Amino acid sequence: MVQPAGAVSVGSRRTYAIPPSSLADAIKSLALQSGKQALFSAPALEGRRTAGLNGVLTVEEALDRLLRDSGFDYRIVADRMILITAHAPVTASGASAAERPSATARESSSVDTVIVTAVSDEAPPSVERLSARILAGSGVFDPGEVARLSPALNALPSGAGQLKLALRGVYGAGEATTPVYFGGAPVSGPSGTNSDPGLVTPDLALVDIDHVDVLRGPQGFDHGAGAIGGELRIEPNAAVLGRYAGAATLQGRLVQGGAAGGMVSVVENLPVGDDLAVRLVAYRRDNGGYIDNVRLGRDNTNSETTQGVRVAVKARLSDRLEASGMAVYQQRRIGDTSVWNGALGANLSDRYGLNSSDHDLGLSSLTLTFRLPHTVLTSTTAYYGWTLGRRLDSTQVVLGLADDPAGCQRYFTTAADCDATQLDAYAAYARGRAPSTLVQATEIKSLVQELRGDGDLGSGRWAAGLFLERRREHTRSAAQVVDDQGQVDQAAGYTGLRTLGSRFNQAALFAQFVQPIGDRLTLTAGGRYAATRRAAWTDVLIANIISGSTTSMPERTADGGEFNLRARAEWRLGRDASLYVQASQGARPGGVNTTPDPAQAVQTFAPDHLWNYEIGGRRALFHNAMIFEAAAFNIDFHDMQFANATPKGAFSYVMNIGSTRIRGLETALKTDLGRGLSLEFNSAFTDARLTSVSDLALTQFEALPGDRVPNIPRYRHTATLAYRRALTSDISALLSWQNERRSAITSSFRPDDPDYLYTPAGSLDTFTLALDRGHSNLTVALRNVFDKETPDRAISSPFGRDQIYGATPRTLTVTVRRSW
Structure with missing residues (x-):
């Protein structure tokens, strides 16, 4: 854009x-x-x-x-x-x-x-770059909101503070298919109780950001932790030597039928002599809620507050050596998930307890850059600690297990079938433990180290390096009773209590070479080898008779090693056109499930991997007044890792379901219509279908080859019509209208699945007026202009039927910015 x-x-x-x-x-x-x-x-x-x-x-x-x-x-x-x-x-x-x-x-x-050239915010092919102006102008605050601007990127909510990213239709359970980098450091979500780190996307605020890159296709040949589907790279503004500068932002927010909110942020860049600078960032955003819980009689339950500070430092240690560091601390408090019950109507919920979430994330990094005549050596060390507190209303699961014969056998510690009297007694016990909630506290700590070299290779260039990652995690999961106000009844004690631990280690070598051939052809070749080990275990401290969480699991490990390749050729077809073809591999490690239910089908799951083939190009017309870009791709995705639930729905785990073929077309049109009028259109067509099904998937999902993969729309677009005009010698105005549209999505593979939900096609419109005068800016934006109840996703499970994640109602924001 x-x-x-x-x-x-x-x-x-x-x-x-x-x-x-x-x-x-x-x-x-x-x-x-x-x-x-x-x-x-x-x-x-x-x-x-x-x-x-x-x-x-x-x-x-x-x-x-x-x-x-x-x-x-x-x-x-x-x-x-x-x-x-x-x-x-x-x-x-x-x-x-x-x-x-x-x-x-x-x-x-x-x-x-x-x-x-006459195109600003340029990025390499297969990379979509969103500048700071685009992010600020569109009101983007966190990584999940980037998907509004990038049709190839889908954000799939699943709970308070839980969001899975899927790029080009590549997603599933397990490690994130689209990991997030912040300032060059990869940040992974927790495995939690379901062995699914990709379920929680890091939510660091996009305040004082230089740009965000959406990298499409497998990554890791010239940097980082590697990715199977693509990456979201967030680059905050670095400290700047020798310059004093700053900015302040104040925003008010009104939501139709909800509570008011707002945001404030302050940025200062402070030079300390000629060779040292410090950049300070502080922010707070309060989003008023709009979900009303009719059972508890509480309004606007999904309010949230995000506040944080960031410090960036840059030091010129010598003519060749430079150091830069960053430290971030952020708190996020979410009152309830933004989901409503389809049977009750838009923005209405009837949960017995609030699915609140608390996030505390601290990230620090240090980068040393040493410049030689033809080579640049870089060392990046990063560490983060992330604590998450989550609650999940489990009442429906507990009530659904009240007539479980296996639960009755556990209750009476007998291998024989229960008689009618025993079944009644067990049912009374189970119903007495409802309403119920799961109270989970997770702490994740990660240390990453990357050593990288970049240099000249005659007329070409090379990059090579070593990446190391060490991740540790601990979760405490308690099943407890809640009272009629939705609060935990501490006097009732625990229904069950267990702890879970996991370790993940990765060591990877990567290299990439770029070589021009003549004036028009450029060849790229890359390779990556990654060795991984994952270990996990559980300790049951208080047996949960109802769910079946009664036995501790000793430590289990899953080792893996994957070698991936990348090859690319790009041609310059004159000054205003280019064409490329590319083939690249991606892989994710296997893992260990920690589900205690003996009815679980698998205890471990295998790695999955894919080949991504694509062809694309760019053409500029009418002296760069019109730019057209397109990319077509075919992805063969094998042994896809996917989430499944135990028969009674009490636990979730990861399994390999088979192979998928994903075909798609991405286009972008950017044109200057003259007299200050411009049009931008970005679209993505994605068709993801099963090509083979494992025996386990056939049993569990009754899925068949040809079934479309759930939660991935076949079509998405964003279209922006903008008009800029100089009102006076020092005041300019920008009027823009943005339309976002996507096709229908489904929640599971087949319509005869009891959990199948159909989410119809939907669209949202945003109107923006911005006025610039010198270093000041005033922006008024109206999102969801027509107040549509456009669902983002629908989920049905034993934890809740017909659950709808809808678009935020009509929202008015007024933002004032001042820089100096």
């Missing part, structure tokens, strides 16, 4: 509307609006800002205003290339800016440069 911009030619002058931003972004916007290219040193411009500009100007006048007092100058080469250089002193002849000579080829080649 590209920030809308309109530049209308008026003879040799154009109408420019460039908002306050970093100087690098402003130069990109000027290139976009003038139809030229820009050549500059990105490190040299780092941290420099501009108040922007509005008006009818020549390109020279616009550059003079942008670069005033910046310490930089410009030259225009061959009437189409803008060369940004360090400011040169006035010559003895007194040459003025208007009399600058053209740069020679020799002068241009001596600059450490980045070429910027």
Whole structure:
């Protein structure tokens, strides 16, 4: 997606509307609006800002205003290339800016440069880059909301603070198929009681963020922990040497039929001498709830508060050595899950207890960068600790087990069948332990280390490194009774209590080589080998007679080793077009289930793996006034890890269900319609179907080849029509209308499944008005303009039937930003 911009030619002058931003972004916007290219040193411009500009100007006048007092100058080469250089002193002849000579080829080649075409926020193919302006303009606050802007990325909610990400239809249980990186550090969710770390996506706030990259397809050949479906990489703004800067944001929020909320954030970049800088970020967001619990008589139960601080430090230790560090601490408190009962109606719930959630996450990292003449060596060390407290209303499960003959046998400690009197006695006991809730506390600690080298290889480049990960986790899970107010009845004691522990270790070697062949062809080859070990165990402290959690599980381990490859060829088809083909492998490790129910089908599950084949290209038309991008892919996904429940629904575990073929097409159209009007359209078509089914999946799900994989819409798009206009010499306005649409989804493989739910197609519209004046911005946004009850996902299980995760009702936000 590209920030809308309109530049209308008026003879040799154009109408420019460039908002306050970093100087690098402003130069990109000027290139976009003038139809030229820009050549500059990105490190040299780092941290420099501009108040922007509005008006009818020549390109020279616009550059003079942008670069005033910046310490930089410009030259225009061959009437189409803008060369940004360090400011040169006035010559003895007194040459003025208007009399600058053209740069020679020799002068241009001596600059450490980045070429910027007339498309801003560029990223490599298969990478969708969302800039800070796009994120802020769309009101994106956490990783789950990024899916609103990226049709290939689906966010699947499943509880308070629980969200699974699926990219290109690749998802399942087990390790996250789309892991999240924050500042270069991968952050994994907890395995919990269901061996599914991908069920909880890290929710660090996207405040003071430089950009977010959505990397499509298998990753890990040139960095990190590896990924089977893709990655979400969040890059916060780093501390900037030698520059004092800051920003403040204040937001108010009103939800139709719900409680009010708001947000405040403050950012300060503080230089300490010439070689040290500190960046401070603090924020708090209060979201008023809108779900009403009719059983408990409580309104707006799903309110939430997120608050945190972040400190970034950068130090230049020598001409070649640089250190940067980051520390983040965030708290999130969620009153209840945002789910409503389909039988009662939109935003109404009848749970016996609130599914609240508490998150406390601390992350720190240190990166050392050592620059040699032809090689850059980087060491990144990161550590995080994450504590999660969750409650899950289990009343329906307990009541459903009240007539379980096996539970009666456990209650009377007998192997013989219970008689009618015993069955009645057991049923009375089970119903006496309801209403019920699961109270779970999980602590996860992880240490990662990456050593990486990048360098020249003749005309090409190489990257290689070592990645190490050590993750430890402990969970305490208690089944307890709740009172008629939905609160835990401590006097009633425990229905059951157990603890679970797990360890995950990974060691990986990776390498990638990029080699141009001639002027038009570039070849890329990469490889990755990862060795993993997962261990898990459980201790039953108080036997749960009702669920069957009565026996501790000794430590079990699952070892694995996977070698993956990547190959890519890219052609430049002239100045304005390119084409690529790619094949890449991805894999996830197997694991150990910790379900205590003896009726569970499997105790361990095997690794799954895939091949991703794709072809794509980019074409610029009408002097870059229109950009079209497309990618078609075919994914063969084998031994897919998937979640299943025990026969009575008390526990969830992971199993391999067979193979899936995913075919898709992704497109993006970005066009300047003239006179300040622009249109952007991004879409994703995804068809994910089973191609083979394991015997276990056939028994458990009755799934058959050809069945569509649940929870993945076949089609999604975002379309944005925007109009930018300069109102005065220092005020510009932006009006935009965004439409998000997706096709229908289902909750399980087959319509005859008792848990099958059909979620119809839906769409949401957002209207935004933004006013920029100097370093100030006012944005008014109305999301879900028509107040549609568009479901995001529907779930049916013994924990709750006909549960709907719907879109937030019509929401008005007013945001004021000020930078300095």
